Amino acid sequence: MRHWTLSAAIGASILSSSSGSASPVQGVVSGIYVLDEKRSDNAFQAIESAIAGLSSAKRPLARMRLRKSIAVNRIRISSAGSRLGIAYDDKAPIVVWIGGDSVKWKLIEVLVFDVSAKADGEAISLTFRGDDSERITTYRSVGQDLVVDTTIVSPLLSTPIVYKQIFNRTN
Numbered sequence: 146m147r148h149w150t151l152s153a154a155i156g157a158s159i160l161s162s163s164s165g166s167a168s169p170v171q172g173v174v175s176g177i178y179v180l181d182e183k184r185s186d187n188a189f190q191a192i193e194s195a196i197a198g199l200s201s202a203k204r205p206l207a208r209m210r211l212r213k214s215i216a217v218n219r220i221r222i223s224s225a226g227s228r229l230g231i232a233y234d235d236k237a238p239i240v241v242w243i244g245g246d247s248v249k250w251k252l253i254e255v256l257v258f259d260v261s262a263k264a265d266g267e268a269i270s271l272t273f274r275g276d277d278s279e280r281i282t283t284y285r286s287v288g289q290d291l292v293v294d295t296t297i298v299s300p301l302l303s304t305p306i307v308y309k310q311i312f313n314r315t316n
Contacts, residue, residue, distance in 0.1 A: 173229075173269045174286040178220045178312030181290075186308035188215045188295070195297075195306045207301055210256065210277070220291065220312055222284070229262055229269060231284075243269065277301060289314040 192211045196204050221238075223230040227245075232238040239250045239260050247261035250273075258273040258280075268285040278299040285292050291312040298305045 173222060173224065173267075173284050173291070174314070175223045176221075176291075177315045178222070178291040179315055180218045181311045181313050185310040188306075188308045188310065191306050191308045195302050195304060198303055199301065203301065207299075211297065211306070215295065215297075217310075220293075222291070231271070239271070241271070247272075247274070 189212060192208065192215070196207045196211070199207055217233045219234050221232045227243040228240065229243055230238050230240045236252060237250070239248070241248055241260055241262040243262050243264050245261070247259040249257060250260045251257045256275065258275045261272050263270050263272075265283070268283050270281055270283045273280040273282070278297055278301075280295060280297045283294045291314065293310045293312060295310070296305050296307050
């Protein structure tokens with residue numbers, strides 16, 4: 146618990162010191178972004194399609210876990226050197242070093258992930274590893290927009306879940 150408290154404090158510090166400019170390490174622009182539902186794929190529909198082949202006994206749990214992990218309407222990003230802070234809606238912030246060791250991040254009590262980050266040109270990719278899935282989410286700035294591409298793989302699913310979301314910068 147102490148590690149999480151320290152991470153949350155660092156995250157709050159990084160997120161509150163957002164400069165609004167691109168970091169020299171990556172092209173993702175610090176700021177606050179809100180989901181543009183009209184220009185984004187419907188992530189919930191992508192989940193429903195992927196779990197359709199599961200047995201009726203496994204489908205509700207898979208739906209709940211996957212939906213909680215992707216239900217995001219607002220993202221706040223801040224970077225300082227090679228340190229990146231991301232907060233989804235009102236969840237605890239994730240603070241990682243680009244190319245560094247993974248950190249533990251708890252979305253909710255039953256969904257804990259090892260999160261790592263890497264830079265790929267002008268994009269940043271976060272990898273979320275959980276007990277029964279792996280999610281890779283890539284963030285890149287395009288003008289005032291944040292384009293977020295996500296792929297979720299799980300041994301429970303016969304095919305990966307893939308979707309794109311567009312977030313509009315608000316500040």
